[in-house]
Amino acid sequence: MNKSWGIFAGVLVIAGFLFWMFAKTWTGFLKEDGPEDLIVFAASSMAYVLEDARADIEKATGVALVIVDAGSAMLARQITEGAPADVFISADAQWLDYLNEEGHFEGKPIAFARNRLVLVLFDGSCSIRWVNHPTAPIYIEACSIQDRLATGDPQTVPLGKYAVESIEFYKWDFPIAPTANARAALALVEIGAVKGGILYRTDAMSSKIEFQIYEIPENSHSPILYRAAAVKQSNASVTENFLNFLQSEAFKTILKVRGFEVD
Numbered sequence: 001m002n003k004s005w006g007i008f009a010g011v012l013v014i015a016g017f018l019f020w021m022f023a024k025t026w027t028g029f030l031k032e033d034g035p036e037d038l039i040v041f042a043a044s045s046m047a048y049v050l051e052d053a054r055a056d057i058e059k060a061t062g063v064a065l066v067i068v069d070a071g072s073a074m075l076a077r078q079i080t081e082g083a084p085a086d087v088f089i090s091a092d093a094q095w096l097d098y099l100n101e102e103g104h105f106e107g108k109p110i111a112f113a114r115n116r117l118v119l120v121l122f123d124g125s126c127s128i129r130w131v132n133h134p135t136a137p138i139y140i141e142a143c144s145i146q147d148r149l150a151t152g153d154p155q156t157v158p159l160g161k162y163a164v165e166s167i168e169f170y171k172w173d174f175p176i177a178p179t180a181n182a183r184a185a186l187a188l189v190e191i192g193a194v195k196g197g198i199l200y201r202t203d204a205m206s207s208k209i210e211f212q213i214y215e216i217p218e219n220s221h222s223p224i225l226y227r228a229a230a231v232k233q234s235n236a237s238v239t240e241n242f243l244n245f246l247q248s249e250a251f252k253t254i255l256k257v258r259g260f261e262v263d
Contacts, residue, residue: 038238039066041075041085043092043158044183045115045200046226050089053245053254060245061238071181073156079104079231086234087242091115091226092158100229106236109229112246114261117162117221119149120189120204120211121196150188150197153178158224159185163198165221174198200224202259226260 038061042050047069050057057065068075068085072092076099079085088105090096096109152160159182167174177194179185182203189197190209204213228246230239245251252262 037064037066038087038235038242039068039085040087040089040242041068041070041079041083041231042089043072043075043226044069044181045091045159045203046089046113048183048206049202049254049258049260052258053251056250057242057245060248061241063235063238069181069183071152071157074180085231086239087228087230089226089228090158091224092161093222093225093227096227096229104232105229106232106234106239107230109227110243110247111225111227112251112262113226113255115224115226115259116201116218116261117159117166117198117216117224118201118204119196119198119214119216121214122192122211148175148177148194150177150179150185150194151199152182152185153180157181159198159200162221162224166198166216169220205259 038057040050047067050065050067054065072090072095075085075088075090076092076095079088079099080102088096088099099105100109151163152158154160154164154176155178157178157180160176160178163176166172167176176198177188179188182200185197186199186203186207188194189199189211190207196211198216201213201215204211228243230236230243255262
């Protein structure tokens, strides 16, 4: 009971902090940022990469970059409600297609990066053995996980949706601790509230914590594809320059260093 309450409390603390940060950021740029800013609503698993490339992005676009990161569902809902975003970036095909069909974008979304799922565990928390199985290519044997595994909320977060697809595909018996976005799932693992998680490979690589990392085969879930789209009423020339930068060799190099896959 105490351990369950500890996990629950950890989820609440992280979710509350992220919501506060999102609200604070949105309020801030509504009041302070001007027409010469590029406001990018980005999934949390991509936002920190954009931060790495901030100087190059601002040079390519000629304006200041404002990054607003949160779960894809939260960001998409804000766009439908009129939040002043210039570009939306997400790995959630459902929300991207919905916003596109509802006429919120100028032009079609562009694809620029791919990611992979991994199972991460602390040393000694589980014994993993990948073996053949009659109903699935692989499954996890002799793995006794008493605690839940952190991943995104499958109802609202792309990471969680992909994770559940793999869990169901391999018939794994993993209870999960759902989080508000992909980076929150990583944070929950890092603070020790859970024994491990199903994360994006790029997030696991970004951590300073040493994990056992097991790559989950791609055939067990839908493709994890990051796409970006210009939001209507944005500055066309600025957003075009930004979208071009996302497809540039310079940004591809940054993505590859972070563990993303690019064409």
